[in-house]
Amino acid sequence: MDSAGFRLLNYHSHTPRCMHAKGTEEEYVRHALDSGYEAIGFADHTPWPYKSDFVAGMRMRASELDGYVAAVRAVERKYAGRIRVHLGLECEAFPEFYPWLREIREEKGIEYFILGNHYDTNDERNGQYFGRCSTPREAGRYADTTIAGMESGLFVYLAHPDLFLERYPRFDADAKRVCREICEAAKRLDLPLEYNLLGAWRNPRARELGCVGYTSREFWEIAAETGNRAIIGVDAHAPEALDRVDSVREAHELLQGLGIEILNELEEVERAK
Ligand SMILES: [Zn+2]
Numbered sequence: 001m002d003s004a005g006f007r008l009l010n011y012h013s014h015t016p017r018c019m020h021a022k023g024t025e026e027e028y029v030r031h032a033l034d035s036g037y038e039a040i041g042f043a044d045h046t047p048w049p050y051k052s053d054f055v056a057g058m059r060m061r062a063s064e065l066d067g068y069v070a071a072v073r074a075v076e077r078k079y080a081g082r083i084r085v086h087l088g089l090e091c092e093a094f095p096e097f098y099p100w101l102r103e104i105r106e107e108k109g110i111e112y113f114i115l116g117n118h119y120d121t122n123d124e125r126n127g128q129y130f131g132r133c134s135t136p137r138e139a140g141r142y143a144d145t146t147i148a149g150m151e152s153g154l155f156v157y158l159a160h161p162d163l164f165l166e167r168y169p170r171f172d173a174d175a176k177r178v179c180r181e182i183c184e185a186a187k188r189l190d191l192p193l194e195y196n197l198l199g200a201w202r203n204p205r206a207r208e209l210g211c212v213g214y215t216s217r218e219f220w221e222i223a224a225e226t227g228n229r230a231i232i233g234v235d236a237h238a239p240e241a242l243d244r245v246d247s248v249r250e251a252h253e254l255l256q257g258l259g260i261e262i263l264n265e266l267e268e269v270e271r272a273k
């Protein structure tokens with residue numbers, strides 16, 4: 001740790017099983033190690049036990065879960081003593097599947113779940129993709145389902161809390177209200193919010209398109225007012241994303257400048273090891 005309290009731990013990395021990431025588990029670990037990370041957590045998009053033969057285009061199939069667990073545990077063993085490797089999953093707030101999540105947590109030894117609320121209620125039944133919200137009603141659904149997810153007690157933090165702003169046209173009173181509701185719920189539940197680096201990298205493009213974009217300064221100003229705690233997540237979809245330590249440092253500075261408390265590590269995950 002340096003004088004500014006800057007440490008590198010990332011709990012949000014994907015694998016190609018989600019069909020929109022690249023690189024082997026080992027490449028992620030090696031890039032993390034070379035960049036000075038103390039710990040890397042894999043939180044690939046969870047599969048769900050769908051009732052139909054629906055196949056989602058952005059997550060592993062249920063039949064791939066065991067291979068994912070084995071691959072992460074294999075790199076954990078191989079790099080033991082050099083970097084801590086954690087096994088997690090990024091999950092939506094799909095209440096009908098929460099019992100299944102609890103089951104796999106026990107059965108497969110999944111260490112943690114992060115809440116990444118991409119779809120409304122269930123993507124099998126065409127739930128709205130929250131990265132395409134453009135109306136107050138859609139943004140309101142994002143707030144309601146996200147808060148219900150946070151209240152489930154299943155998740156260690158909320159990933160990309162302002163995802164609904166990705167294609168939202170302006171930071172108006174409705175957008176502000178949604179951000180405030182999410183921040184207040186996180187504060188009440190003492191749940192950290194993720195400063196999502198992938199969103200920060202994408203934000204200039206969203207602004208070019210005339211949208212607010214996620215990982216927005218506007219959201220974090222509200223989080224600062226509300227007194228939320230932040231954790232920085234790379235949301236790595238390629239091993240090289242872990243090389244971008246300058247971005248982590250910038251995020252640290254931005255959050256510190258806003259007076260936000262930054263968590264370097266998830267204590268409950270680190271302690272369990
Ligand atoms: Zn996500």
Ligand SMILES: [Zn+2]
Nearest residue numbers: 012090116235
């Ligand atoms: Zn992710």
